Amino acid sequence: MTRRFEDARILMYSHDTFGLGHLRRCRAIAHALVEDYSGLQILIISGATIAGAFDYRARVDFVKIPSVIKLRNGEYTSLDRHIELHETLKMRQSIIRSTAESFKPDIFIVDKEPMGLRGEVEDTLTYLKAHGTRLVLGLRDVMDAPHLLEVEWKRRDTMRKIEQFYDAIWVYGPPDFYDPLVGLDVPATVRDRMNFVGFLQRGVPRDNMPSHRPEGDYILVTTGGGGDGADLIHDVIHAYQQDPELTYNALVVLGPYMPAKKRNKLIRKGSSIPFIRMIEFDNRMEELVAGAKGVVSMGGYNTYCEILSFDKPALIVPRLVPREEQLIRAQRASALGLVDMLLPQESEDPMRFAAAIKALPYRAPPSRSAHGLRLEGLLHISDIVGEWLDHRSKQHLSIVKQTS
Known part of the structure; x- marks a missing residue:
């Protein structure tokens, strides 16, 4: 009350x-x-x-x-x-x-x-x-x-x-x-x-605004602010390019802080792949996470909370520098069975990354391994x-x- x-x-x-x-x-x-x-x-x-x-x-x-x-x-x-x-x-x-x-x-x-x-x-x-x-x-x-x-x-x-x-x-x-x-x-x-x-x-805002979710099933790829997210997006695009069996629709949110030169380059590279849709920013990320079948992320704090809140299968590729925060969080969450994790050097292997992305929608949600985590x-x-x-x-x- x-x-x-x-x-x-x-x-x-x-x-x-x-x-x-x-x-x-x-x-x-x-x-x-x-x-x-x-x-x-x-x-x-x-x-x-x-x-x-x-x-x-x-x-x-x-x-x-x-x-x-x-x-x-x-x-x-x-x-x-x-x-x-x-x-x-x-x-x-x-x-x-x-x-x-x-x-x-x-x-x-x-x-x-x-x-x-x-x-x-x-x-x-x-x-x-x-x-x-x-x-x-x-x-x-x-x-x-x-x-x-x-x-x-x-x-x-x-x-x-x-x-x-x-x-x-x-x-x-x-x-x-x-x-x-x-x-x-x-x-x-x-x-x-x-x-x-x-x-x-986190929750989905309760208001009368139009929904921001795309139609149909999709995997959400997000790098948060995007300032250091270009490498992850590049690896996702490369995985789609190299594996013709990777046909699951992906919504890629580049982030508002991604440098313009890198953003434009990624948009050009991704435009040739029919299964990838790119947007620069959405101020209602909670809706996008809630509607996704799985999330590919660097594992920043807010995205991690959204993954747990909406109980979404997640594949984390953490940033390693200048801070090790994302790496430590991803390693701990992976050890608890809450998420899957790849190191950046592992996601650079397109076939390995493609296999992990293909498996993502079928992964058990975090709640299966939460052990009372609230x-x-x-x-x-x-x-x-x-x-x-x-x-x-x-x-x-x-x-x-x-x-x-």
Whole structure:
């Protein structure tokens, strides 16, 4: 049953430099919360270039900060090449702080990057903590290989700052799947604040919009944002070219961040194959996953949650650099029998890849091997937020009574 909280506010931060994962995760959480709590307002700060391409429910809005692009080597650059990176970061930091000051959130949720891109939210965390805002760090089920994450966090003194600022740490996965801080020296005070809320379940939007699903059966091929997805799409096309028995219809979503030169080349290559249909982007990916007979993916967090939510057979070809997040997730899910996996060097073999694609629609869905694995993240987050806002309301009522 929907509960009402008067003028409750949540601010979310999504740095968004490469792909759509952070914004889509924040959006899923925001939509679930405003559905459960009337009167709640949520504002998402996002650096995604296409943040405005998505639909937002009533009482959910976003503030766009200047975009920064993460290159494949892990370095960053401004989207506007005429502006120096340090100038862009100064603008982002100023907008984030001023948004927090004017919005006055009860809760501030930071997605994945504890201090933001290059430390851009640390100033805002300091301000909000002094004003009593509850500060939450949301972590993916898998962050990166422990040795890589440890080096990065030690260089930035991240663990100490997490301990200093954050009241709670939500892990968007169950404890028996993976620990994002495994192998790191985690203070007991930080461990005590960690809550493995579970995977974030996805659903098909309940509205009167026309369906985005193609007619007939199809396999969905998706690389998320697409910035580093060209190799996977090339391997899919090559498999269709080399195996005449591969005739299952495939809907290929290239992703909005795929470089234009690579995108155009793939569209030309795929146009000669009658079983492949290509589109650049769809803002309702949940519908496409729900309608597919199977999913071929790199296994980013959001796609993985959709695979589990809609119980779809999946073939994962993970990215290996600059982060090992997708590889670790795919290896763990494969070991549990939830998905099939090929390494990128294996998908480059067209006949091997074709055989895996042909077998995909007949693979058992993840639920056959789930061993009680549930997607309860949004439910748990809603319960936690409800308790916090209820406590806030009682405190406010007590203050009013004392002053009246």
